[in-house]
Amino acid sequence: MTAQKTIYALSSGAGTAGVAVIRLSGPDSFEALTTLTGRHDFEPRVATLCKLKDPDDRSHLDHALALPFKEPYSFTGEDVVELHIHGGRAVTEGVLSTLHKNKSLRMAEPGEFTRRAFENGKMDLTEAEGLNDLIHAQTAAQRQLALRQMDGALRHLYEGWRRDLVSLLAHLEADIDFPDEDLPEGVAEAARPKIRTLCSDLKGHLDDNNKGQALRNGFTIVILGAPNAGKSSLMNALAQSDVAIVSDEAGTTRDAIEVNLDLGGYPVRFIDTAGIRENAGKVESEGIKRALNKAEQAHLKLITIRADEWPDVSRETLELIDDRSFVVFSQSDKADLDPAMFHVKHPSLRPVEVTTTSSVTQQGISDLLEKVERYSVAQMEINEAPILTRMRHRTALEECISHLERFDQSATLDAVLAAEDVRMAARCLGSITGLIDVEELLDVIFSDFCIGK
Numbered sequence: 001m002t003a004q005k006t007i008y009a010l011s012s013g014a015g016t017a018g019v020a021v022i023r024l025s026g027p028d029s030f031e032a033l034t035t036l037t038g039r040h041d042f043e044p045r046v047a048t049l050c051k052l053k054d055p056d057d058r059s060h061l062d063h064a065l066a067l068p069f070k071e072p073y074s075f076t077g078e079d080v081v082e083l084h085i086h087g088g089r090a091v092t093e094g095v096l097s098t099l100h101k102n103k104s105l106r107m108a109e110p111g112e113f114t115r116r117a118f119e120n121g122k123m124d125l126t127e128a129e130g131l132n133d134l135i136h137a138q139t140a141a142q143r144q145l146a147l148r149q150m151d152g153a154l155r156h157l158y159e160g161w162r163r164d165l166v167s168l169l170a171h172l173e174a175d176i177d178f179p180d181e182d183l184p185e186g187v188a189e190a191a192r193p194k195i196r197t198l199c200s201d202l203k204g205h206l207d208d209n210n211k212g213q214a215l216r217n218g219f220t221i222v223i224l225g226a227p228n229a230g231k232s233s234l235m236n237a238l239a240q241s242d243v244a245i246v247s248d249e250a251g252t253t254r255d256a257i258e259v260n261l262d263l264g265g266y267p268v269r270f271i272d273t274a275g276i277r278e279n280a281g282k283v284e285s286e287g288i289k290r291a292l293n294k295a296e297q298a299h300l301k302l303i304t305i306r307a308d309e310w311p312d313v314s315r316e317t318l319e320l321i322d323d324r325s326f327v328v329f330s331q332s333d334k335a336d337l338d339p340a341m342f343h344v345k346h347p348s349l350r351p352v353e354v355t356t357t358s359s360v361t362q363q364g365i366s367d368l369l370e371k372v373e374r375y376s377v378a379q380m381e382i383n384e385a386p387i388l389t390r391m392r393h394r395t396a397l398e399e400c401i402s403h404l405e406r407f408d409q410s411a412t413l414d415a416v417l418a419a420e421d422v423r424m425a426a427r428c429l430g431s432i433t434g435l436i437d438v439e440e441l442l443d444v445i446f447s448d449f450c451i452g453k
């Protein structure tokens with residue numbers, strides 16, 4: 001492999017801070033450190049206090065800690081130098097522009113350090129994705145999920161399955177290449193039950209109610225109902241902040257408004273939407289279209305119905321109520337209503353809960369929040385089993401299953417076809433971990449990272 005160009009980037013966040021870290025990786029990292037300090041006496045994995053200077057005019061840039069790592073024992077597997085500098089704008093800009101003048105270096109692209117770690121075998125793609133998830137984790141449960149994936153939970157699962165397929169494939173191919181040799185009868189037949197078991201393991205793994213994806217992306221709760229039902233007021237009451245505009249004018253909310261909450265360590269996103277009604281004007285109709293669109297993506301819908309208008313509920317509102325909905329009788333301070341009335345009037349509808357709230361008196365708000373938390377946590381709670389977190393993995397696993405299901409038919413027909421199905425299935429698993437040739441995938445995955453990571 002040809003030596004890669006040495007890259008550098010600010011690895012800590014933007015903005016003023018006590019300390020910032022600039023990271024260099026590649027064959028010229030140590031040389032660049034010498035250029036900045038005029039010193040050669042650095043020891044791998046030992047932090048050394050040193051003065052950084054611009055080699056052109058000897059101007060003083062910072063008093064810094066330099067921490068070098070000798071390849072292959074570094075995050076990227078290459079020579080790495082970390083400069084732990086003072087975190088102000090002038091210092092970071094000064095050091096970065098000095099590095100910029102060094103012709104043997106270039107700025108890192110987003111995710112490039114991690115990409116090199118992957119290319120040097122420090123991690124597979126699922127671990128790299130876990131690392132990215134860890135950096136973006138907003139809640140404790142998301143952090144745990146990401147750390148588990150970084151530790152290789154998915155890598156071991158998918159690699160195990162792939163190894164099983166590769167070993168079956170070896171037998172099938174031996175049978176094709178040496179049909180007259182003294183091999184056991186019906187290799188394809190013998191593989192059949194194993195393939196079926198694997199297929200059902202894969203399906204079991206996929207059949208997770210999208211738990212991992214919900215936990216990773218946040219559990220989406222959409223507040224819906226007629227104009228003036230009190231949706232924006234409810235959202236503000238739940239979030240305990242004035243995120244959405246409230247007014248007595250019907251049709252106040254047009255765009256969907258989001259607020260993220262941490263409920264017991266689990267990420268929940270509330271979305272307030274435009275009131276749904278017929279014969280709305282042009283802008284409001286667009287808002288309603290967006291509301292219905294959000295309703296389709298919702299993990300849970302809060303359907304607000306004004307207590308003081310009951311039992312008058314529009315058809316549009318009733319149609320939204322399903323087994324992933326709570327009915328919320330809003331503005332309970334205006335009318336005293338028993339939640340049980342809902343079932344009496346609409347026995348065929350099956351909302352999970354029916355509650356009453358008032359955004360003015362706060363009646364029922366904390367009770368609703370508790371019910372919402374219980375429901376969403378139950379949908380996201382994970383056990384020890386490795387858990388699927390991405391659409392990319394789901395699609396590849398589904399494709400893998402389709403090849404395995406085709407094997408069942410091919411095995412009766414033709415050993416060559418059967419082997420090809422197994423090979424394709426193994427390839428699908430390999431594309432998830434990246435332990436096969438997946439060059440075109442890499443740009444997509446790593447461009448999603450931050451610079452300096």
Ligand SMILES: Nc1nc2c(c(=O)[nH]1)N(C=O)[C@@H](CNc1ccc(C(=O)N[C@@H](CCC(=O)O)C(=O)O)cc1)CN2
Nearest residue numbers: 011021023067069072073074075076077082084122131
């Ligand atoms: N200063 C600093 N802090 C950091 C990082 C970093 O790169 N720099 N990390 C960056 O993400 C995380 C720690 N992850 C790291 C992972 C591997 C290696 C490393 O040097 N690995 C070598 C040696 C392993 C060992 O000593 O056990 C290797 O894998 O060969 C360093 C950091 C979080 N904190």
Ligand SMILES: Nc1nc2c(ncn2[C@@H]2O[C@H](COP(=O)(O)OP(=O)(O)OP(=O)(O)O)[C@@H](O)[C@H]2O)c(=O)[nH]1
Nearest residue numbers: 227228229230231232233247251252253275331359
């Ligand atoms: N008394 C009382 N008034 C409320 C309550 N909730 C909302 N209101 C009032 O009802 C009116 C409409 O409230 P919003 O929260 O803007 O209603 P909305 O459903 O978001 O309305 P649109 O965005 O137009 O669809 C405002 O005047 C609020 O002050 C409540 O719990 N009690």
Ligand SMILES: [Mg+2]
Nearest residue numbers: 231232252253
């Ligand atoms: Mg509103």
